[in-house]
């Protein structure tokens with residue numbers, strides 16, 4: 001199976017097709033995020049040059065880029081109701097990837113089924129979607145069996161099999177899989193948005209953009225894009241547990257008036273109570289002030305990984 005995919009990728013690349021890994025099947029929110037991103041980035045070039053590879057889950061989407069040479073991957077990273085997508089953060093730490101863009105997608109979950117509301121015994125969806133509709137499920141279907149799936153569109157596909165099954169998924173996937181929309185906008189807060197990241201495999205010179213000093217070649221590329229507001233994402237591990245270590249690290253941003261847009265901790269998986277930090281901030285790694293901040297953090301950190309700078313949405 002793996003060999004067949006690899007041959008297919010080689011063929012696509014040889015004829016100039018860009019392959020993008022997303023959560024499948026068709027109709028997932030990741031699929032929608034990919035369309036939005038492509039329409040923004042590739043307005044001039046025809047979409048026939050792009051081929052989406054539908055992956056079973058987020059880990060497979062990373063593998064498509066890391067192992068089977070998909071050019072890009074698009075995965076959810078955080079949601080305004082449910083917070084971080086833990087598996088995405090873990091994969092960002094585990095693999096050598098480079099973030100090149102982000103897409104923010106408004107999410108309106110619907111309850112889809114072949115049957116009627118009173119038939120529903122089983123509710124299927126991606127864990128993030130189930131989390132975003134936790135109160136809805138508890139109040140409307142307190143006795144339903146809950147089953148998790150790799151994506152919301154996979155849930156919709158499965159729900160076509162039995163009338164007692166309902167999927168929490170997008171309105172688009174109802175049309176694609178021939179399901180009825182029983183209820184719409186069922187998430188626990190009206191304002192529901194998910195941020196997706198667009199990434200590729202890390203290249204050797206990606207780190208030169210912040211490791212080289214002012215006036216170097218790396219600093220001068222892509223000047224037009226640098227004028228748009230950018231976000232930079234890094235991962236830091238502090239190694240030695242000491243009072244004020246995080247304060248000290250964050251101070252490097254504060255003294256330069258760099259605006260942090262997100263900070264998230266995740267277990268290091270070494271020992272209980274040991275964490276790595278995911279930090280996003282406004283600015284581009286090609287900017288001198290950002291380079292200075294990163295180069296000042298480097299000696300204070302046990303490990304620092306720069307994930308990339310990309311246009312803010």
Ligand SMILES: O=C(O)C(=O)Cc1ccccc1
Pocket residue numbers: 023027028029030031076079107126128129150151152153194
């Ligand atoms: O399952 C999907 O459709 C995804 O793309 C993951 C997801 C699930 C719920 C909200 C946003 C993204």
